[in-house]
Amino acid sequence: MPMRSRPLSPFLHYRWQYTNTLSILHRVTGVGLSVAFVFLVYLIAAVARGPQAFARAATLSAHPLVRGLLALMAITFAYHMCNGVRHLLWDAGLGLERSQARRSAWIVVLATLILGATVATIMLLHRGGAA
Amino acid sequence: MIGDPAFGQPSDCGPARHGVGGWWTQRLTALVLVPLVIWSATSALRLRAFDQPSLAAWMRAPWNALALIALVLICAAHSYLGLRVIVEDYVHALSWRLAGVALLQSVHWALAAVAVFAILHVALGGGAA
Numbered sequence: 639m640p641m642r643s644r645p646l647s648p649f650l651h652y653r654w655q656y657t658n659t660l661s662i663l664h665r666v667t668g669v670g671l672s673v674a675f676v677f678l679v680y681l682i683a684a685v686a687r688g689p690q691a692f693a694r695a696a697t698l699s700a701h702p703l704v705r706g707l708l709a710l711m712a713i714t715f716a717y718h719m720c721n722g723v724r725h726l727l728w729d730a731g732l733g734l735e736r737s738q739a740r741r742s743a744w745i746v747v748l749a750t751l752i753l754g755a756t757v758a759t760i761m762l763l764h765r766g767g768a769a
Numbered sequence: 770m771i772g773d774p775a776f777g778q779p780s781d782c783g784p785a786r787h788g789v790g791g792w793w794t795q796r797l798t799a800l801v802l803v804p805l806v807i808w809s810a811t812s813a814l815r816l817r818a819f820d821q822p823s824l825a826a827w828m829r830a831p832w833n834a835l836a837l838i839a840l841v842l843i844c845a846a847h848s849y850l851g852l853r854v855i856v857e858d859y860v861h862a863l864s865w866r867l868a869g870v871a872l873l874q875s876v877h878w879a880l881a882a883v884a885v886f887a888i889l890h891v892a893l894g895g896g897a898a
Binding site: 665668671672675676678679682685686687688689692693699715719722723725726729757760761764 | 796799800820828848891
């Protein structure tokens with residue numbers, strides 16, 4: 639069968655439910671964190687380049703949009719870490735029953751909201767006074 | 770087939786031809802990143818100010834510098850492996866897939882090199898006013 643006429647499994651026939659929602663969120667948050675990693679390297683390089691270069695990086699970091707994105711990254715990281723631990727437990731053969739997977743999904747969502755919101759709040763309060 | 774000595778040694782290592790090595794490294798780096806990122810985040814949030822002198826002073830402490838180097842290297846590896854899986858899943862043409870993976874690899878090596886060089890520069894006394 640030619641490549642183009644093959645069925646595009648699993649992209650087209652999956653029902654939208656919590657399993658594939660959490661799974662695609664893991665990828666989306668992972669990509670977001672990769673972008674955040676670039677920003678981290680930029681900040682580290684700015685420290686090495688000296689006070690003037692760092693002052694420019696600090697001005698950029700203090701922009702409301704960047705501050706918002708950085709706070710969002712706390713929630714993004716919280717999700718990727720919690721769900722990542724869930725994946726690691728699955729890889730170890732734990733929690734694979736449907737009821738367990740459903741419970742761990744709820745734990746991930748709640749832990750993300752609590753952990754992410756706490757760190758995001760600390761970041762927004764902390765960075766307000768500095769830099 | 771089971772019982773055949775060659776059964777445990779697959780000849781085909783999957784569509785990307787790298788076998789399960791990346792899969793393992795992805796999990797190992799994930800495991801190490803949990804404590805490393807929690808440590809870095811709490812350490813950074815405990816700094817009184819986010820200005821260059823205080824950050825440089827923090828980086829000059831040997832254990833901070835070492836841990837930050839480890840964080841950057843493991844982050845780069847984990848990010849590369851994760852993005853590579855995404856490219857391999859969604860880019861079907863082999864030439865584009867290989868080009869994408871090569872690009873990811875170059876970018877992550879460059880990021881890791883810049884970060885490690887910068888941290889060592891500060892840790893060894895550079896980056897002062």
